[in-house]
Amino acid sequence: MKQRLAILGSTGSIGVQTLDIVRENPDRFEARILTANRNWEKLAQQAREFDADTVVIADKQPLRRRCAKHSRDTDTKVYAGEEAVAQVAAGGGTDVVVNALVGYAGLAPTVAAIEAGKKLALANKESLVVGGACVMPLARKRKAPVIPIDSEHSAIFQCLVGERxxxxxxxxxxxxxxxxxxxxxxxxxxxxxxxxxxxxxxxxxxxxxxxxxxxxxxxxxxxxxxxxxxxxxxxxxxxxxxxxxxxxxxxxxxxxxxxxxxxDMRLPISFALLYPDRANRPGERxxxxxxxxxxxxxxxxxxxxxxxxxxxxxxxxxxxxxxxxxxxxxxxxxxxxxxxxxxxxxxxxxxxxxxxxxxxxxxxxxxxxxxxxxxxxxxxxxxxxx
CATH class of the missing domain: 1.10.1740.10 (RNA polymerase sigma factor, region 2, helix turn helix motif)
Structure with missing residues (x-):
């Protein structure tokens, strides 16, 4: 069964590379929700390519109208505002939330995804820098897995797998x-x-x-x-x-x-998405x-x-x-x-x-x-x- 992804910050560096992993594994993943801050053109292109159900542009005006214009010939729902990003992170229809947002703006979606009990693939380090004392106890309470995407934390996580x-x-x-x-x-x-x-x-x-x-x-x-x-x-x-x-x-x-x-950030991204499995990735070893x-x-x-x-x-x-x-x-x-x-x-x-x-x-x-x-x-x- 395919994992349905919500990729928050899909037009940024981590988001773009996450979509590379989706392309490489069409039998494993579907990109159902995509969000961006201002880059409505790239967001619209991504929505079309991956046939996304929902897109959110965090910066409200006039980008919502522009993004909506580019989505008229699809069934993609278009929302705007930072509040909508948190709402789609918690919403139904997805199994995994990839939080690739930059800065403090990533905290509310992290909390929303964990409250909903979703698996969180976390690239937004500020969620834990700012609110780790609230976020991690909540994750344990909701039994929501938090898998790091940062290369350093992914490395530590990989080194700890199987260790007691x-x-x-x-x-x-x-x-x-x-x-x-x-x-x-x-x-x-x-x-x-x-x-x-x-x-x-x-x-x-x-x-x-x-x-x-x-x-x-x-x-x-x-x-x-x-x-x-x-x-x-x-x-x-x-x-x-x-x-x-x-x-x-x-x-x-x-x-x-x-x-x-x-x-190459695609390695920790793919590990976070596929854990406990590993991807069979193309490219030079x-x-x-x-x-x-x-x-x-x-x-x-x-x-x-x-x-x-x-x-x-x-x-x-x-x-x-x-x-x-x-x-x-x-x-x-x-x-x-x-x-x-x-x-x-x-x-x-x-x-x-x-x-x-x-x-x-x-x-x-x-x-x-x-x-x-x-x-x-x-x-x-x-x-x-x-």
Missing amino acids: APVRRLIVTCSGGAFRDFRAEELANVTVEQALRHPQWDMGAKITIDSSTLVNKGFEVIEAHWLFGTPAERISVLLHPQSIIHSMVEFEDGAIKAQLGTP FNFLNHPQLTFAEVDRAKYPALDIAYDCLRRGGTAACTMNGANEVAVAAFLARKCAWLDIVRAIRYALERAAFVPSPTLADYAEANAEARALAAEFLQLKN
Whole structure:
């Protein structure tokens, strides 16, 4: 029986690659629901190709009319607004929700899908960074499987399959992003174009900038904590420029398991969708002889302060990580719009964390307030800078 998919963020990098997996496995999957933020043209094309039942464009006007125009000759239902994205995530007619949304906007659909008891293939790390304390207990209560799509967390998940032994340490690997070969003093004047030049991965603009600051890696540490129940002091980050080992798990007896492969997100996507099976994927296989040397190094914490900020937010708990995320989203958008310097991203995060209210045991409503306050504080900081 085919799995019926709802792909949230189908026009983004993860969404497009998820549809590649659907194309490769037409006997296993149907893409029934597709959503996008603004890219109505690509969304309409995808809806036609996959004969989707429903599409949602999160940005309401005038995109709903345009998308509807392109869907008149089909039976596809068209909805608009962020609320509709959460509604279709919880709605009937699908078995699996692939959350490939970017940022805080992914939290509400994650909660909706889990409330409905659906299997969640999760690429939206902010769902757990912001609201892991609410999301994971809810998943256990609803018996809703949460399978990670992030390459690092998929690697850890794969290493843990079949294991019953206690885990001593999770080792999250890190490419170092666009500026790994830059000296700290060179970072003051880096450009958007330079920051978007990731040495290994082809990703969306937001996550590529997050990789350049290592905010993304800090968020992955927080996500790993919630996914695997591992405390901060037992999660390590190791610089691995080749991006071949996607992450590792060390067990109590000293054994270390690693998951290796080329930097291709289709592997963790297909694993999340097919688990416990694996896909028989086309394409060239990994060749060790082409990669005779794998290297590792400590992360330069002075050059990348965002990593320690994320660890601190994890240890503090409450709304701290939500504040970090909200400030980061505003600052990254400003940097991409050329309205602030690259170094201002982390400065805005610090500014918000120093001034934001802190709620130690937040509800989902508290997260919404913390997110709004963090965004306002980051905007305030960036205006002060200008």
